[in-house]
Amino acid sequence: MNHHDPLLEQLNQLISEGRNPDTLHIDTASTLDIVTAINTEDHKVAPAVAACLPDIARAVDYIADALQNGGRLIYTGAGTSGRLGILDAVECRPTFSVPDTLVVGVIAGGKTAIEHAVEGAEDDHGQGALDLADIRLSAHDVVVGLSASGRTPYVTGALAYARQTGCKTIGVACSPNTPVLQAADVAICPLVGPEALTGSTRMKSGTAQKLVLNMLSTATMIKQGKTYQNLMVDVNATNHKLKARARRIVMQATDCDEATATDALQQADQQAKLAILLVLTGLDVESARTLLSQQNGYLRHALKAHC
Incomplete structure (x- = not known):
């Protein structure tokens, strides 16, 4: 009398549970061949x-x-x-x-x-x-x-x-x-x-x-407007590394120097998006914050509205 395990039958039908014919002998391979075989699969x-x-x-x-x-x-x-x-x-x-x-x-x-x-x-x-x-x-x-x-x-x-x-x-x-x-x-x-x-x-x-x-x-x-170009302008600068990243983001977005970026970030409470708006528009902090809020946080929209 044959007893069939329904779960076993299901697993046999799943691609993710199938046997890979290209790695049947991976246990006898050299270390380099093992990692090469894994990498070959990763390319898929x-x-x-x-x-x-x-x-x-x-x-x-x-x-x-x-x-x-x-x-x-x-x-x-x-x-x-x-x-x-x-x-x-x-x-x-x-x-x-x-x-x-x-x-x-x-x-x-x-x-x-x-x-x-x-x-x-x-x-x-x-x-x-x-x-x-x-x-x-x-x-x-x-x-x-x-x-x-x-x-x-x-x-x-x-x-x-x-x-x-x-x-x-x-x-x-x-x-x-x-x-x-x-x-x-x-x-x-x-x-x-x-x-x-x-x-x-x-x-x-x-x-x-x-x-x-x-x-x-x-x-x-x-x-959601969390980026400007391909920059993470809403990054939360909570440590030294992220503060340095925020400074670099402001410099990359505006082509300003480090001193200008640092000053803008200080005015903007370390918010890169707001700092970029300050540098590119020359607005004061409150005006820039209001403009950004009116545009639901979309920096590109705020810049367009200012122009």
């Missing part, structure tokens, strides 16, 4: 993400619209995927000077799971919903579900709850036609193929998810 990631650019752009537009209307960007995932979401979320505040509550990472197993594996957390479909309810999810928010396999119950539960709440939902997975993608308004599926080490989805799948997250948050913040 960017083209796989490139094939998803129209879907990524749709997702960015949903997120940007949500943020403009008082909503939040919320990442939810388990294991590596959850940690990547948290990484992207926490880096938005120092990079773009946004509140910690604007971009939020939620991981199966809670804070403990950031550093330690929490057994069984990813299998809890109901907890995915409860964790979103716990942060008071609203219809104004956008929820991004992250799962290399596309079958993580915690994530599918979170996305189901998000849709019931009225949120726009985005699924990011590396296996097509899976529940996480099917539960989302926008499905982003980089087909990176089997991992160099079978099932080790922290590798190509994780890299693909990181690239997608970089685009989602960065493109959204660009659309």
Whole structure:
């Protein structure tokens, strides 16, 4: 009598869990050949993400619209995927000077799971919903579900709850036609193929998810006026390195010297965007601050309005 494990059958069908024919003998290879094989697989990631650019752009537009209307960007995932979401979320505040509550990472197993594996957390479909309810999810928010396999119950539960709440939902997975993608308004599926080490989805799948997250948050913040040209003019200068970066940003944006940039930043309370406006327009601080506020923080719009 044959006993079939449904989960085993599902895993056998997932691209992310497949065996890679090009690395079958990686355990007998030299050190250089091992890292070369891994690098060869990594070269497949960017083209796989490139094939998803129209879907990524749709997702960015949903997120940007949500943020403009008082909503939040919320990442939810388990294991590596959850940690990547948290990484992207926490880096938005120092990079773009946004509140910690604007971009939020939620991981199966809670804070403990950031550093330690929490057994069984990813299998809890109901907890995915409860964790979103716990942060008071609203219809104004956008929820991004992250799962290399596309079958993580915690994530599918979170996305189901998000849709019931009225949120726009985005699924990011590396296996097509899976529940996480099917539960989302926008499905982003980089087909990176089997991992160099079978099932080790922290590798190509994780890299693909990181690239997608970089685009989602960065493109959204660009659309929120957080940049001028390609400069991070809303960087939060909270330490010596970032103060030096802010000074350099003002100099690069205005072609002024260091002394002028330093003086402008002092007048602007170390806010690079405001300092740039001071240098380029010659306005006093209060007038520049008012102009920037009238243009909703968009420096380029403020400069155009001044002209």
